[in-house]
Amino acid sequence: MQRMLKGSNVELANLTEAAGPITVALRWSDPSGAGEADVAALLVGASGKVRGDDDLVFYNQPASPDGTVQLLGKAPTGGGSEDRILLDLAALPSEVERVVVTASRYAGATFGELDDLGLTLFDSSGAALLGFDIGDAGTETAFVFGELYRRGGGWKFRAVGQGYESGLAGLAADFGISVDDSDSDDSDGGGGASGVEDVSAPGAAVAARTSEETAASGAPAETEAGRRRAGRVRTAKKRSTLPKAPKVDLADHPAWQGARLFSCAGLRNDHEREARATSTLMAVMAQVPEFGRRLTARFNAPAGTVQTFVEATFKHGDGKVRPDGVIRVARAGRIWTALVETKTGGNPLRPEQVEAYLDVAARNGYEAVITLSNDLALDGEHPLTVDKRRLRKVALRHLSWAEVAHEAHMLCHHHGLAGETHAWLLGELLHYLRTDNAGCQGFQDMGPSWVPLRNAIAAGTLRPGDQHAVRVAESWERLVRQLCLRLSGETGHNVAPVTRRRRGGEAASRRSQVAASLIDSGRMGAEVRMPDVGGPVRIEADLRTGQIETAVEIPSAVRARALTRVHWLLRQLDEAPPELRVEALTEGRSEGPCDLVKNLRSEPGLLVPGDGGEISSFRLTLPTGMGTKRGTDEAGFVRSVDLAVDRFHQLVLQAVEVEAA
Numbered sequence: 001m002q003r004m005l006k007g008s009n010v011e012l013a014n015l016t017e018a019a020g021p022i023t024v025a026l027r028w029s030d031p032s033g034a035g036e037a038d039v040a041a042l043l044v045g046a047s048g049k050v051r052g053d054d055d056l057v058f059y060n061q062p063a064s065p066d067g068t069v070q071l072l073g074k075a076p077t078g079g080g081s082e083d084r085i086l087l088d089l090a091a092l093p094s095e096v097e098r099v100v101v102t103a104s105r106y107a108g109a110t111f112g113e114l115d116d117l118g119l120t121l122f123d124s125s126g127a128a129l130l131g132f133d134i135g136d137a138g139t140e141t142a143f144v145f146g147e148l149y150r151r152g153g154g155w156k157f158r159a160v161g162q163g164y165e166s167g168l169a170g171l172a173a174d175f176g177i178s179v180d181d182s183d184s185d186d187s188d189g190g191g192g193a194s195g196v197e198d199v200s201a202p203g204a205a206v207a208a209r210t211s212e213e214t215a216a217s218g219a220p221a222e223t224e225a226g227r228r229r230a231g232r233v234r235t236a237k238k239r240s241t242l243p244k245a246p247k248v249d250l251a252d253h254p255a256w257q258g259a260r261l262f263s264c265a266g267l268r269n270d271h272e273r274e275a276r277a278t279s280t281l282m283a284v285m286a287q288v289p290e291f292g293r294r295l296t297a298r299f300n301a302p303a304g305t306v307q308t309f310v311e312a313t314f315k316h317g318d319g320k321v322r323p324d325g326v327i328r329v330a331r332a333g334r335i336w337t338a339l340v341e342t343k344t345g346g347n348p349l350r351p352e353q354v355e356a357y358l359d360v361a362a363r364n365g366y367e368a369v370i371t372l373s374n375d376l377a378l379d380g381e382h383p384l385t386v387d388k389r390r391l392r393k394v395a396l397r398h399l400s401w402a403e404v405a406h407e408a409h410m411l412c413h414h415h416g417l418a419g420e421t422h423a424w425l426l427g428e429l430l431h432y433l434r435t436d437n438a439g440c441q442g443f444q445d446m447g448p449s450w451v452p453l454r455n456a457i458a459a460g461t462l463r464p465g466d467q468h469a470v471r472v473a474e475s476w477e478r479l480v481r482q483l484c485l486r487l488s489g490e491t492g493h494n495v496a497p498v499t500r501r502r503r504g505g506e507a508a509s510r511r512s513q514v515a516a517s518l519i520d521s522g523r524m525g526a527e528v529r530m531p532d533v534g535g536p537v538r539i540e541a542d543l544r545t546g547q548i549e550t551a552v553e554i555p556s557a558v559r560a561r562a563l564t565r566v567h568w569l570l571r572q573l574d575e576a577p578p579e580l581r582v583e584a585l586t587e588g589r590s591e592g593p594c595d596l597v598k599n600l601r602s603e604p605g606l607l608v609p610g611d612g613g614e615i616s617s618f619r620l621t622l623p624t625g626m627g628t629k630r631g632t633d634e635a636g637f638v639r640s641v642d643l644a645v646d647r648f649h650q651l652v653l654q655a656v657e658v659e660a661a
Helices: 167-174 211-217 270-287 289-297 351-364 401-415 420-433 450-459 467-491 507-521 562-572 637-653
Strands: 002-004 009-011 022-029 038-044 069-076 081-087 098-104 115-122 128-133 142-151 154-164 178-180 205-207 305-310 314-316 319-321 325-331 334-342 368-373 395-400 523-529 537-542 547-555 581-586 594-596 615-625
Touching: 022 098, 022 142, 038 069, 038 081, 069 289, 081 098, 098 167, 115 142, 128 154, 142 167, 154 167, 270 289, 270 305, 270 325, 270 334, 270 420, 289 305, 289 401, 289 420, 314 351, 319 351, 334 351, 351 368, 368 401, 395 401, 401 420, 401 467, 450 467, 467 507, 467 523, 467 537, 467 637, 507 523, 537 637, 547 637, 562 581, 562 615, 615 637
Parallel strands: 002 128, 334 368, 368 395
Antiparallel strands: 009 154, 022 081, 022 115, 038 098, 069 081, 098 142, 115 128, 142 154, 178 205, 305 325, 314 319, 325 334, 523 537, 537 547, 547 615, 581 594, 581 615
16 A cells, blocks of 8 residues: 655655555544544546535435445444545546545544544455555634545545644635535424524534635625525435334233334245345345445445345356345446355354355356454454455455444434335344344354353463463453444444554454463453543453443543542442442542542542642542353353443443533
8 A cells, every 4th residue: 555645745656556445534533432423525627626515525415316326325444434435537527627525624623633644545346556554633613624636537536634723614625616604493394404503513404505606606795595506515414213102002901012024034044044045135225225325335336226045056167056135236337246154143254155256256247245244353354265366357345244233223223214114224234133033143152262261361371472362352352342233323422442553453452462461461442432521431341340430531521629529529420320439539649548439439439539739630430240161151251241341331421421621
């Protein structure tokens, strides 16, 4: 991958021979967990201005009308967020000279508050072509990361890295876009679109109209009705999501179960589970365009008509092979095709089977082979090792059932869909995926090294170099990654693992650190970043004591007296578990007075530092019993980690309101 410096440019044809769309991924991590950024793409003509409303591609208009540019949405990464844009440069209209890749923040947040700010460009095979790291962001609230522009019949990329302290309005003005920053209500009478809000807020209203047209029109100041006229691009979202609960329940008995579109009844073996899961997923992908596009866009498929098939047969050598599914996406006379191999439950992918599908795909000119299982790929690495020579013409991609459920959940409960029928249909798929008998629950087994590791820790025989520790460390990373996906769905915000090294660090190094901790102390831990929490949430499993500790450090309220600060915290922890441990910390110290919340309710002065120091923060720690088995049953470790984090989130994190200093 070629590293770019600010202001440098490169010809894309010199970096790859792969045809097809490219993907631009904007990345960042937010140490505070308080906010995100919204990406946008501007299609600019020779004049340096947009041609009209359709040339602004953003979250309420996530694709250009011809599908050449589309937003793929946010995805949590190892250390933060990644927001991707798919561009089919070969199909862009000839009058589009540049595509400008931008992002903006809101609510006064700046890009200087983000870490690991940068951009990576991938070709259609998924290979990273170039990277651009931005280290000089400051008070800017909008940013141009880079631009793709025509030159000599080809396309080049320029690393821009230019920010705007004036936010979206300042960035928009440079490209001929005026911004309506009024705060009027633009109700349509149907309870859909909300009013126009300030441009610094997530619901800012953007009107794509050239400044020259505005100045030359000679029109008087706009009235309320004028602002509502057609042709103004508004970001106020009008989407359908699933209702939180049915309005009325007509069942005669609480044991009655509502009829479901996709039933798990009658599944007798693994083959039937795989066949039904594949067919169910493929059908919904074809019928719910927003969902189908989210999944296919992960593999650089174009935006177009999605058709899906199951049990297609192909000739291979002297025999035949039959992948579980086929996905075909058609747009502008071009067809993108991927073969799909699915596994449910604990069934592993087989290298020889996947390699046969890679051969079939290459022979038929297909773009990708997609594997789908409960395993979770880490750091973009496919969980299966295959002959790399087979990957020269065909991309091998992987998706976990947990990631499929995550995308469905975000659309159903947060981002919304175009209509109620689509929301209901996707909700039925989500219910199916979360039913135990479907076998699509995602990562749920710490692996065969779990019991030998626990036995070695108990016997005191675990030593450096033990491969069981390394394998359990890898399973732990998968478990934490899936936990973040689930929490992201529940909160509607990005929840991501915290990594101390830039770009997440090397996977082998991270896992060796966890393995070393297991060997030294019998403990393994991780930190996750959650929104509206003072600091990262620490999750630590102690295999010697059989306890899982979840902890967070929150800033103290600004009060004159130390005891008043303690009372401020205890009032919010009125319903917290009695075993919650509270520690008062002063500036520059990692330890301080500590006691259980059940004791502090009667004697809050136990937390007041004896030296009269000012309490700067509190550390809250909740212990939970740990399951010993390796799976997700009642006594399983995976389930106990989920329960421990859910308990901490519901009883502690949601109760405490972090007060700004």
